Amino acid sequence: MDKVTMTETIIATKLERNLTWETMGNDLGMSPVWLTSACLGMNSAPKEKATAIAEYLGLGEDVASALEAYPTKIWDQTVPTDPLIYRLYEIVGVYGPTLKEVIQEKFGDGIMSAIDFSMDIEKIEDPKGDRVLLTMNGKFLPYKSW
Known part of the structure; x- marks a missing residue:
């Protein structure tokens, strides 16, 4: 599983379960900011954190492995519009x-x-x-x- 698919899977599960990043971070004992960044694919998670996130969301080893993978950090070079x-x-x-x-x-x-x-x-x-x-x-x- 690549980081994009991982992020889509995590966000779909988060929405389905009506979770917030704050709740997830508190439940997992992780910074909500760091957790969000890892789940959005911008940071790699150590194995134990990747496993905890995947288990918490009821997702498989493929998501945990994708969370562990080192990201390639690329963003648009234009002025953001959001x-x-x-x-x-x-x-x-x-x-x-x-x-x-x-x-x-x-x-x-x-x-x-x-x-x-x-x-x-x-x-x-x-x-x-x-x-x-x-x-x-x-x-x-x-x-x-x-």
């Missing part, structure tokens, strides 16, 4: 140079890892309109000189 994804793209477009300047001023010349990385998404209730709290936590990787 409004939520576009707004994140817009944030990086507007604030990307600012983030780079501030991070490098504080840490030195380098980058934030997207491998040694975690992310959390929270809902903050507000009478003026609920807020999204997006926390990204990545290890700083300095550029080496030789």
